[in-house]
Every structure is written in C-alpha cells, then in structure tokens.
Amino acid sequence: GAVVSQHPSRVICKSGTSVKIECRSLDFQATTMFWYRQFPKQSLMLMATSNEGSKATYEQGVEKDKFLINHASLTLSTLTVTSAHPEDSSFYICSAQKTTGGYGNTIYFGEGSWLTVV
Amino acid sequence: KQEVTQIPAALSVPEGENLVLNCSFTDSAIYNLQWFRQDPGKGLTSLLLIQSSQREQTSGRLNASLDKSSGRSTLYIAASQPGDSATYLCAVRQLGSSNTGKLIFGQGTTLQVKP
Numbered sequence: 001g002a003v004v005s006q007h008p009s010r011v012i013c014k015s016g017t018s019v020k021i022e023c024r025s026l027d028f029q030a031t032t033m034f035w036y037r038q039f040p041k042q043s044l045m046l047m048a049t050s051n052e053g054s055k056a057t058y059e060q061g062v063e064k065d066k067f068l069i070n071h072a073s074l075t076l077s078t079l080t081v082t083s084a085h086p087e088d089s090s091f092y093i094c095s096a097q098k099t100t101g102g103y104g105n106t107i108y109f110g111e112g113s114w115l116t117v118v
Numbered sequence: 119k120q121e122v123t124q125i126p127a128a129l130s131v132p133e134g135e136n137l138v139l140n141c142s143f144t145d146s147a148i149y150n151l152q153w154f155r156q157d158p159g160k161g162l163t164s165l166l167l168i169q170s171s172q173r174e175q176t177s178g179r180l181n182a183s184l185d186k187s188s189g190r191s192t193l194y195i196a197a198s199q200p201g202d203s204a205t206y207l208c209a210v211r212q213l214g215s216s217n218t219g220k221l222i223f224g225q226g227t228t229l230q231v232k233p
Contacts, residue, residue, distance in 0.1 A: 043225040107211070
C-alpha cells in the first residue's frame with residue numbers, strides 16, 4: 001500500500017526557535033497534503049491543506065505566519081513551526097491524497113511527529 | 119458545519135466481552151466514514167472504511183456499520199482482547215467541498231481491555 005513518511009518522529013526544541021517537519025509520499029504523487037494537530041487527549045484537528053505549487057489553505061484560527069507550509073514538489077510538504085512556544089507542543093500528523101484527486105482516492109496518513117517545546 | 123461526536127469517551131471492559139463504540143455526525147452529506155486506531159504516542163492505523171453507499175464493513179473481529187440518514191456509525195469489537203486497548207477514532211470525509219481529502223475527526227473513545 002501507499003506509504004507516507006514523516007520526519008522527525010520526535011523533536012525537542014527551545015522556546016523561540018523554529019522547527020521543520022517533513023511529510024513525504026514515498027510511492028505516489030500527492031497534489032494535496034493535509035496537516036493535523038492533536039493536543040493530549042484531544043482529537044485531530046485539521047490545520048491546513050497543502051497544495052503543490054500554490055499557497056496552503058489554513059483553517060480558521062490557525063496562524064499562517066506561525067505555521068509555514070511549503071509544498072514544493074508532488075512528494076514533499078513541510079510544516080515549519082516558527083518561534084515555537086511551549087503551547088505549540090503537540091502531535092502533528094500529515095496525510096496525503098494521490099495526484100488524481102477527487103473523492104475516489106484513499107487518504108494515507110504519516111506516522112506523526114511529536115513536538116516538545118521547552 | 120460538520121461535527122463528529124464519539125461516545126463514550128472512555129471504556130473499560132474485561133477480556134472477552136463484545137463491545138460497541140458509537141460515532142455520530144451532524145451532516146449526512148458524507149463521502150465515507152473511517153474508523154482508526156491510535157496507540158499511545160503513535161500515529162493512526164486505519165481499521166475500516168465505509169463508503170456512503172454501504173451499510174457495513176467487516177474485518178476479523180471488527181464490524182463497522184453506517185446509517186447515513188441518522189448520522190450514526192458503530193464499531194463492534196467481538197471477543198475483546200488486551201491488545202485491543204487503544205484509542206479509536208472515527209472520521210468522516212465530507213461531500214460538497216472543494217477540499218475532497220479533508221477528514222473531520224471525532225474526539226475518540228479510549229478503550230481498555232483488562233486481562
């Protein structure tokens with residue numbers, strides 16, 4: 001089956017620094033990728049939709065300048081948490097949809113990345 | 119706006135029991151509904167996916183049903199085992215949106231199966 005890889009799986013960073021998380025589709029091309037965030041004991045909330053070659057679409061309440069998304073190729077989307085603070089500590093997970101798009105394609109999830117800001 | 123709710127939030131059962139997890143959604147215009155399993159500190163494992171035209175799906179000891187008109191889905195786990203202990207999430211994929219791949223998740227049910 002299709003594989004989506006996230007890196008790093010765990011990262012600890014100091015408050016005020018930036019951290020980048022990568023989401024790669026390993027064996028298919030993904031025009032669209034999605035970034036979710038999950039706080040402890042809560043569900044996954046969509047943060048933004050990452051579109052290859054264009055700007056990401058952010059959900060209401062998600063700061064565009066704080067969570068920078070880049071989808072420069074059909075197999076890679078990156079999420080950069082800028083000027084991270086302890087309240088940004090969370091589980092971040094991506095998903096990818098095959099290039100042909102539409103509803104007929106399965107969504108594949110990455111393994112997730114744990115971010116701890118100290 | 120679609121809202122997905124899971125009841126109960128937590129469940130503890132002795133090994134061997136059959137159990138039902140519930141998921142409800144407010145907007146019946148869905149493309150499909152998917153059940154996931156999430157172990158502590160881990161990502162998502164897809165368990166069952168039900169298309170909007172289907173009534174149920176089965177995989178091993180798991181059976182998921184879908185009643186789109188009433189906005190409900192259930193996940194039935196037969197003969198539960200300690201290894202089934204995890205958080206179970208349901209998610210719907212909405213119709214009528216330009217964002218065809220977006221999933222809306224429930225809060226999850228955390229299951230503990232005691233030996």
